[in-house]
Amino acid sequence: MRDTAAQPTRAFVIHPSLKSRNTRRLPEHGLAEAVALAAALPELDVRGSEVVRLARVQPGTLLGTGKVEEFKTRFKAEEIELVIIDGTVSPVQQRNLEKEWGVKLLDRTSLILEIFADRARTREGVLQVELAALSYQRTRLVRAWTHLERQRGGFGFVGGPGETQIESDRRAIDDQVIKLKRQLDRVVKTRELHRAARRKVPFPLVALVGYTNAGKSTLFNRMTGADVLAKDMLFATLDPTMRGIVLPAENGGVGRKIIASDTVGFISDLPIQLVVAFRATLEEVLEADLILHVRDISHPETAEQAQDVADILTALGARAEVPIFEVWNKLDLVDLSARASLALSAEARDTVFPISALTGEGIDSLLAAISQTFDEERTDRILTLSFAEGRKRAWLHEEGVVEAEEATEDGYRLTLHWTARQERRFREL
Numbered sequence: 001m002r003d004t005a006a007q008p009t010r011a012f013v014i015h016p017s018l019k020s021r022n023t024r025r026l027p028e029h030g031l032a033e034a035v036a037l038a039a040a041l042p043e044l045d046v047r048g049s050e051v052v053r054l055a056r057v058q059p060g061t062l063l064g065t066g067k068v069e070e071f072k073t074r075f076k077a078e079e080i081e082l083v084i085i086d087g088t089v090s091p092v093q094q095r096n097l098e099k100e101w102g103v104k105l106l107d108r109t110s111l112i113l114e115i116f117a118d119r120a121r122t123r124e125g126v127l128q129v130e131l132a133a134l135s136y137q138r139t140r141l142v143r144a145w146t147h148l149e150r151q152r153g154g155f156g157f158v159g160g161p162g163e164t165q166i167e168s169d170r171r172a173i174d175d176q177v178i179k180l181k182r183q184l185d186r187v188v189k190t191r192e193l194h195r196a197a198r199r200k201v202p203f204p205l206v207a208l209v210g211y212t213n214a215g216k217s218t219l220f221n222r223m224t225g226a227d228v229l230a231k232d233m234l235f236a237t238l239d240p241t242m243r244g245i246v247l248p249a250e251n252g253g254v255g256r257k258i259i260a261s262d263t264v265g266f267i268s269d270l271p272i273q274l275v276v277a278f279r280a281t282l283e284e285v286l287e288a289d290l291i292l293h294v295r296d297i298s299h300p301e302t303a304e305q306a307q308d309v310a311d312i313l314t315a316l317g318a319r320a321e322v323p324i325f326e327v328w329n330k331l332d333l334v335d336l337s338a339r340a341s342l343a344l345s346a347e348a349r350d351t352v353f354p355i356s357a358l359t360g361e362g363i364d365s366l367l368a369a370i371s372q373t374f375d376e377e378r379t380d381r382i383l384t385l386s387f388a389e390g391r392k393r394a395w396l397h398e399e400g401v402v403e404a405e406e407a408t409e410d411g412y413r414l415t416l417h418w419t420a421r422q423e424r425r426f427r428e429l
Contacts, residue, residue: 008045015086017053027051034086062093127184207285210294211305212265215329219357220262247371268308291324298333331356386411
């Protein structure tokens with residue numbers, strides 16, 4: 001599937017819709033998202049798609065007998081090579097359907113893993129994808145293939161005689177997982193050193209989060225002048241990117257500087273392996289002083305997507321005290337009649353900003369609000385530092401919070417005028 005020099009693989013997408021399952025999504029929109037996911041892989045040529053409504057899941061084949069036969073005839077006629085099922089498929093169901101249809105089959109998790117493997121560029125991103133893929137593969141060993149049930153002899157020092165093939169395969173995966181985790185730990189430690197260095201820099205961190213393809217990278221490029229890949233494609237951004245921004249001042253002069261972070265997009269039913277593997281990357285969000293939740297306001301399920309993002313932020317452990325701005329992006333795709341109601345809704349909430357990252361509409365208001373957020377209420381405090389605490393004293397001066405300073409026998413006595421955020425950062429030094 002990865003040989004892009006060859007002809008594209010002919011693929012078909014199936015979205016199973018279980019009648020008894022309560023979901024806030026329409027199956028047609030779920031199918032459209034699944035097709036967009038498949039289209040994110042350049043080596044796939046999606047030839048067709050269909051919503052299949054199920055009264056109940058068949059343990060052996062997921063779909064009913066009649067539907068399996070119908071698709072078998074259709075796939076043969078259209079020369080389909082790959083079937084993508086937008087949902088969870090058990091190893092037994094996958095084996096049976098692949099045998100019956102004579103095709104390769106991917107479920108939602110394996111498709112997203114393929115996309116992430118295709119997009120990862122940094123060393124950390126590659127390691128995280130490999131780790132997630134192995135964790136997923138390990139769960140597929142259970143009853144996946146009949147050959148795994150056979151036993152083989154051993155040398156005694158590797159599992160002993162009578163070890164089953166499935167145990168051997170699982171051990172091989174576990175060994176590789178341990179190696180990857182060690183490599184990833186070294187990379188994460190390096191990034192933690194960079195993060196610790198950033199904590200000493202007196203610049204607030206603003207993280208852009210949102211559903212995949214909401215326009216985060218386009219907004220990031222608009223704000224920072226960067227050239228991050230921004231396409232109308234799911235998961236165009238995988239590895240996090242950080243850039244400095246100098247915000248405009250009210251008098252037209254130079255304002256304060258902030259650091260903006262562009263992150264991987266969220267998606268509904270994100271595989272747990274990916275949530276765990278990419279937690280380290282998404283920790284940039286947890287460190288943020290302000291979160292910009294970028295929404296595709298033109299999408300028919302923008303509210304449902306926003307709830308998915310909120311659920312993932314909660315699962316990640318985002319701090320409740322961190323302010324969140326809702327950025328209603330893609331105004332250029334909203335018709336004029338709908339814009340009026342959007343404007344009224346946004347005016348009723350001071351943390352909502354309708355914009356178009358593509359045209360620049362509304363960006364000035366958003367940047368002004370970001371700047372105002374960090375012009376927080378300040379309090380006075382008297383602090384004494386020993387002469388040995390020169391680094392902390394230098395940080396306070398760099399931050400510009402020292403109103404007066406006096407040298408005493410015990411050290412420096414400083415009069416400070418600072419915000420709660422600055423005090424918290426000082427305590428972290």
